[in-house]
Amino acid sequence: MQNTNLLAGRRIAVMGAGLVGSLCAVHLARHGAAVTLLEKRPDLRHAAIPGGRSIAMSLSHRGFHALATVDLEARVRAAAKPKTRRCVHLPTGGTQVQEYGRDGQALWTVNRKELNCILLDAAQAAGVRLLFATAGEDLDVGTAALRLRGPGGEARAEAFDHVIGADGLFSQVRAALRAAGVLDESVTTIAYRYFELLIPALPGGGFRLDDDCVHIWPRPEGLFVALPNPNGTFTGTLFFAKDGDSLFRDDRTAAERAAGFAAAFPQVAELSPDHAALLAANPPSDISTVRCTPWHAGDKVCLIGDACHAIVPFYAMGMNTGFEDVTVLDGLIRECGGDLGAVFARFSAERKPCTDAISDLSLRNFLSIGRSADPRYHERWQLERRIWERFPDRWMPLYAMIHFSRRPLDQVIAAAARQNQVLDGLMATMREPQDHLRLCLDTVVAPLLDRTG
Ligand SMILES: Cc1cc2nc3c(=O)[nH]c(=O)nc-3n(C[C@H](O)[C@H](O)[C@H](O)COP(=O)(O)OP(=O)(O)OC[C@H]3O[C@@H](n4cnc5c(N)ncnc54)[C@H](O)[C@@H]3O)c2cc1C
Numbered sequence: 001m002q003n004t005n006l007l008a009g010r011r012i013a014v015m016g017a018g019l020v021g022s023l024c025a026v027h028l029a030r031h032g033a034a035v036t037l038l039e040k041r042p043d044l045r046h047a048a049i050p051g052g053r054s055i056a057m058s059l060s061h062r063g064f065h066a067l068a069t070v071d072l073e074a075r076v077r078a079a080a081k082p083k084t085r086r087c088v089h090l091p092t093g094g095t096q097v098q099e100y101g102r103d104g105q106a107l108w109t110v111n112r113k114e115l116n117c118i119l120l121d122a123a124q125a126a127g128v129r130l131l132f133a134t135a136g137e138d139l140d141v142g143t144a145a146l147r148l149r150g151p152g153g154e155a156r157a158e159a160f161d162h163v164i165g166a167d168g169l170f171s172q173v174r175a176a177l178r179a180a181g182v183l184d185e186s187v188t189t190i191a192y193r194y195f196e197l198l199i200p201a202l203p204g205g206g207f208r209l210d211d212d213c214v215h216i217w218p219r220p221e222g223l224f225v226a227l228p229n230p231n232g233t234f235t236g237t238l239f240f241a242k243d244g245d246s247l248f249r250d251d252r253t254a255a256e257r258a259a260g261f262a263a264a265f266p267q268v269a270e271l272s273p274d275h276a277a278l279l280a281a282n283p284p285s286d287i288s289t290v291r292c293t294p295w296h297a298g299d300k301v302c303l304i305g306d307a308c309h310a311i312v313p314f315y316a317m318g319m320n321t322g323f324e325d326v327t328v329l330d331g332l333i334r335e336c337g338g339d340l341g342a343v344f345a346r347f348s349a350e351r352k353p354c355t356d357a358i359s360d361l362s363l364r365n366f367l368s369i370g371r372s373a374d375p376r377y378h379e380r381w382q383l384e385r386r387i388w389e390r391f392p393d394r395w396m397p398l399y400a401m402i403h404f405s406r407r408p409l410d411q412v413i414a415a416a417a418r419q420n421q422v423l424d425g426l427m428a429t430m431r432e433p434q435d436h437l438r439l440c441l442d443t444v445v446a447p448l449l450d451r452t453g
Contacts, residue, residue: 006338008032020305020322021166022119029126040135055112056235058316060403066323082106087213139176141297171307185292193284201232221264254280295348299341309355314366354409383436
């Protein structure tokens, strides 16, 4: 993407040097702005990850597209690991494999810290002023004046022309907009929590499970998902209900939790010998969603990423959606000739339907993954892949529209609803396993596609 001078002479503070803020800072600098990237934590590039956590992130087509626009796609792919399918571990001990895409389409796992470091290097190379261990506070949303609290606790005021709030779920920028009466927000914590657990590599190196797959154990006690990392380990995440009969409720002892885990997920417990110690040492985390509107105050302040639309992780799309925000913002800067008042207003109005859509879809996908061991679910997944294979220009499974296309996310919901109608009708005629293989797509399915458009 070509550099411009559309924002030359503007002083822009990006608050939060996480994944989205760092990428956004690169784009703004490429439009000639004087960008300051503020991060309350120390520089990740020289810091150990607290508690040794290594969080694996799934990157899909939307995320890679955003990285490509700042020439980072190849570098990130080199540090990432593709997986083309998911392997569902059945309660009976067997497995069933579900391909994600066609022709080698894959989700890619990348280490969160490594990706963030690549983006920080890119921001530095683009001339962004990086201030670590420096928190932004007391934002005046009418003037974009901000107080910076530095590493020694000292505070100083600094004037900016614009502030971008990329400061995540607990955004201070969003809080300032709310306090000024600019936005309405709803922050919801769902009834599930998560806990991360590492499956180590084999003693001589190498993976303990098929490394081309995301591994899933859907069980009544919770959902365990394991993503392969480039270094031979798997990052596992256990999602479980907070209340009710949950084995992992707050009032269970560490021993009860460990025993419950080993009983519900015996294979995982065997693959991760330290699970009991990890369960005892690391508190589980809540999962929250954020919705708010509008995302901006005039041309002074605008939110981006989790700060305005944190979503549940069941489609692995939070970062991908935040990266897509940056692509959209960049396009609007070009279209509006650098008029940030117009850019922020259009960004907030045009982007929100898409982020609301992926928020809804992500919540629904938790239920969908939970059913993935059901033979009917598997049959439907296979049938849909066959239809896609036969009519690639007229059909794309929901999963693929989200991860392997850049179709606007609000349109994806409507397309999926039309396709689901067709699938529901076809599935009603399937009685035996593998019945879908007997279905003649040209005579039965093609007319249905003609009818539903
Ligand atoms: C379990 C789990 C798994 C996930 N997996 C995936 C996945 O596989 N794929 C995917 O696309 N998404 C995934 N997500 C979502 C993803 O983590 C988020 O969407 C993404 O991190 C959002 O990036 P962000 O930069 O907007 O916010 P954040 O990553 O939260 O970054 C915000 C930054 O702002 C800084 N900050 C906060 N306040 C201040 C302040 N006052 N001053 C200065 N700095 C400040 C913070 O220190 C932080 O560095 C997952 C989420 C969870 C919970």
